[in-house]
Amino acid sequence: MRLLELKELEPFGVGGRRECYVHPENPSRCVKVLRTDDRRTVRLSAKGGLIPPSWRRQYDNNADEARELWRIHRRMGDSMREHLPRCYGFEETDLGRGLILDLVRDHDGRISCSIRELISRGFDxxxxxxxxxxxxxxxxxxxxxxRTLHDHNLVAKNLGNDCWRLVLIDGLGDPAWLPVARWIPVLGRRKIIKRLDRAWPRIISFAAGGGVSEQLRRKSSWDQGFLRHRGE
Ligand SMILES: Nc1ncnc2c1ncn2[C@@H]1O[C@H](COP(=O)(O)OP(=O)(O)O)[C@@H](O)[C@H]1O
Ligand SMILES: [Mg+2]
Structure with missing residues (x-):
């Protein structure tokens, strides 16, 4: 069986749960593998005090994300790529099963930064x-x-001339145990509006506070939305 070799490569991004690599054979795609180290973040699939922990599954980011992205692609085709990565399925790698997705790059070809990184570098x-x-x-x-729209899961694609497009690269889906927001459109819209209304003020106040400090970056178990390299 063919294995993609990632081990010797430097990931461009490391989140709480996954490591992200430029696809060795296709620079317009990335490969995400689940972290297995002890400092990774583990998330349970459903929130809320009413659901006993033993009923909740451990959340596999890659599997759940693939399912969500496929569902969206079936519904709206490639136009989803304006604001979401398209998913190309899984490939085996020397670091486990890898999820293959569009890699977001700026107009000059460099991997786009997250809002969190931009803000921390003084971007207004x-x-x-x-x-x-x-x-x-x-x-x-x-x-x-x-899910909650986090500044480290939104990357800002620089289109040139101070034009930007936001792409949500992680955090799709509904964490509710009973997905009523998916079934009932009016509830779905209400939930989306709630997420959107909360995220922008959080971004603004995060910027007012100066973004990620050096100290936080140093002691964090993930890269805080900063890129390790820009895929050049
Ligand atoms: N498709 C992508 N295009 C550009 N940057 C990405 C992409 N996916 C991830 N990144 C970068 O890598 C970081 C970690 O990826 P992410 O998928 O959020 O990992 P996790 O699931 O562990 O949170 C992100 O904060 C972002 O900066
Ligand atoms: Mg993330």
Whole structure:
């Protein structure tokens, strides 16, 4: 069986749960493998005090994300790629099963930074306001449910001339145990609006606080949305 060799490569991004590599054979795609080290974050699939922990599955980011992205692609085709990566399935790697996705790059070919990294480097988030509105419109129009919209899961694609597009690269789906928001459109929309209304003020106040400190970055078990390299 053919294995993609990642072990000797430097991941460009390391989140709490996954390591992300440029696909060795296709620079427009990335490969995400689950972290197996002891410092990774483990998430349970459902939130809420009512569900006993033993009823909750351990959440496999890659499997759940693939399912969500396929579902969206079936519904709307490649136009999803405006604000979401397209999913190309799984490939075996020397670090376990890897999920293959679009890799978001700026107009000059460098891997796009997360909002969290940009802000921490002094970028004024008001420059992303219209891109955020466009993303909001997209999520609502296509009724795309998300978890909490985190600044490290939104990457800002620099299109040149201070034009930006936001792409949600992680955090799709509905963490509720009973997915009623998926079944009942009006509840779905309400939930999306709630997520969107909360995320923007959080981005602004995070910027006002100066972003990620050096100290936090040093002691964190993940890269805090900072890229290790930009895939050049
Ligand atoms: N498709 C992508 N395009 C560009 N950058 C990405 C992409 N996927 C992940 N990244 C970067 O890698 C980091 C970690 O990836 P992520 O999928 O969020 O891991 P985790 O599931 O562990 O949180 C992100 O914060 C982002 O900066
Ligand atoms: Mg993430």
């Amino acid at each position: 988030p008001s420059r992303l306001r219209s891109a955020y509105e466009e993303l909001s419109k997209f999520l609502l129009e296509h009724r795309i449910l998300t």
